[in-house]
Amino acid sequence: MFDNLTDRLGKTLKNLRGQGRLTEENIQDAMREVRMALLEADVALPVVTAFIEKVKQGALGQEVQASLSPGQALIKVVQAELVSIMGEANEELDLKANPPAVILMAGLQGAGKTTTVAKLGRWLQETKKKSVGVVSADIYRPAAIKQLETLADDLSLTFFETDVTKSAAEIALNAIEQAKRKFLDVVIVDTAGRLHIDDEMMTEIKQLHAAINPVETLFVVDSMTGQDAANTAKAFDEALPLTGVILTKTDGDARGGAALSIRYITGKPIKFVGVGEKTDALEPFYPDRVASRILGMGDMLSLIEDIEQKVDKDKADKLAKKLQKGKSFDLADFGEQLEQMQGMGGVGAMMDKLPGINEVPKEMRDKVNDKELSRQIAVIRSMTKQEKRHPDLIKGNRKKRIASGCGQELQDVNRVLKQFKMMQKMMKRFKKGNMANMMRGLKSNMRGMRM
Template sequence: MAFEGLAERLQNTIKKMTGKGKVSEQDVKEMAREVRLALLEADVNFKVVKDFIKKIKERAVGQEVMNSLTPGQQIIKIVKEELTDLMGGEQSKIAVSERPPTVIMMVGLQGAGKTTTTGKLANLLRKKHNRKPLLVAADVYRPAAINQLETIGKQLNLPVFSKGTDANPVDIANDAIAHAKEEHYDYVLIDTAGRLHTDENLMTELREIKENVDPAEILLVVDSMTGQDAVNVAESFDEQLAVSGVILTKLDNDNRGGAALSIRAVTQKPIKYAGMGEKLDELEVFHPERMASRILGMGDVLSLIEKAQENVDEKKAKELEEKMRSATFTFDDFLDQMEQVKSMGPLEDLLGMIPGANKMKGLKNAQIDEKQLVYVEAIIHSMTKKEREDPSIMNASRKKRIAKGAGRPVSEVNRLLKQFEEMKKMMKQMSGMQKGKKGKKKKGLNLPFM
């Protein structure tokens, strides 16, 4: 999960302040020292840390905290606001040209995930914004890059404009834009060449492409796991090209998080998107405020709702709700619900979006073994249709047969059946409670096995 190490340190530090009825300057100094160490350990730029701590100390010993009835909560508020500001304050939206197509140059070093990210961004533009994107293979020095982009295009059912490895990248870009105008594409995403390090040849070529195509966006793709190196790369590209925004890859694996917290402050360029996994649909719009909430253990309800709206079938959700109310929920419905929740992403990440989940008994530091879900599916698939619809018919021989078919012990079958019955009882009780509230119905998603 993103920022895991940093998040744990910050949350533990701030937790010490929340129980205090009064906060002294010494308390603030000690907290600031802990926060400073946490940020430096996360590989955040030293100057950025210094400025950040200075702002927090100034605000934390001010009137808003010292005269507050809940000083601990006020300090959390201050840290959240300053973290949000550090990462850019507000979401930075992608540009849209008045006359289509909108041209986006994707730049970055080899190994940062630039080609894959180009495909991910095109997919997101089509899915979220209902746009018609064209991918352009302009990295002629690495045949594998062209093949990779074409493979990604096939997987996503998106068109790829390519002229092979013998063409000039500037000509490829110009021809791609002419083709996009003829075919009425909304966006042209140019996957440019990268190197293992920045050099003059690379920058000269990128400047030539920029001068010829006049892109609306120059998005720099950087690997967040490289920490301070990511910031240095961003500064170097920005000096030469004046990049308009940054896309951070591998943010899901980054226990330090230094790049995300430093890049915006050092370069003054907004982080526009974040790669949260290897799959082609795991690119997220970067929301500084939501990320600050996640880091401080406050959850991210808005992102959770958006994920649900994108991945959960509304009609099925309504049918499921009716079945829960009438207690006719079956194992088939359970499987269906599992599939929908799995499509929203790793369960660990989803739990991180629920406010207070990190403090709940049994969920704190929980390592969710998604293999267990595979075992549950195997057990349910080993049941007959009649058994899935009416588990009450289960007897010892049926359980033994199901366990054998799933390759799991009988004890796991018994445990699943018990949990399923308890869940159905709980649903029935909740349904009764909702009916008692003058017909008021609580809106939301039912995620029974989370």
């Protein structure tokens, strides 16, 4: 998300950074570029106008004018206004209610509501340690009910059956009663996709809301619809008392107009963003971190949180102890590292959070292909245990057999072995340290990293 905006803003602000002082003229030129960048990102016009006006006022203020590096000071103003437009801070779910706390999910068809119900259930289960039940009040699409049941089974969420002969309100109330008997903490109610102009469907969801009185009413919307996402959310909010928004499919949205428009237009916070198709691809929305990413400053906090949540600590400790004992880093260890990286969303997801990534040429960034991770893992899985432990054995015929076993070319096997050698050299540097020292070393490497 924000790829195009980051590139445009980065170039504009870089030019200002070189200016000895800020004048009305060079600020005017810069703001014209920023305005164009925001409009191209499909940010709503009222948001763009308000943003430009506030940045201008801040740029011509005494603090910036008196600064020794006015270009840098202006970037701080831009960052502060981006944060302000998106909502200052992450607003957590309000689950302070007599259990079960009820969350109602609303939105248009095709926005990804059912998948988001499962993602949110998993997030509450793993991050907040809540027991979660889910129910589908979509009596129009049997496939949506089956989809939710399958996802719930995969994630060990409690699934409540849907009796399609009953109304949406009756189905939800029945699920809540069952959840009370099971002592569940949260019940998430999925609903049918509907248009705000469909009076009959809007009446149904109003009745459902009145019957179950949810603590959270979340609007699920596709970020790729840009500023239309904000306008649709506003229309729904006029019918339902929304408490927040979940933006889906942000991994496929290079513009980011929805994220920058929703809070300003609706007054409702973005609480979560969907960053991929897998059920663990849901992240809380932090305006300050997003603003840093837009300006190419990265988001190390989110990256560190990803590592803490998704990296298998037992495996990491085991590897650290193995290296401490002087044992060498082998291909089995390398395969585990690749699998853990894949579990974190792949190289692309990690790159987005690295500082200065926008300074890497776009052509090079576009060459990063997470499918390559899967290919590398397949090559390692095609090896025998002995070959993984003793990589020097892999020569000639063994390479051919490995390539044939995973359906790849000989050069693919050679490439994996070359990358392994590089990783092995790096791991030798941490032999005398524990896991904490390894992480410190990796962080210092990342600070000086250039692609």
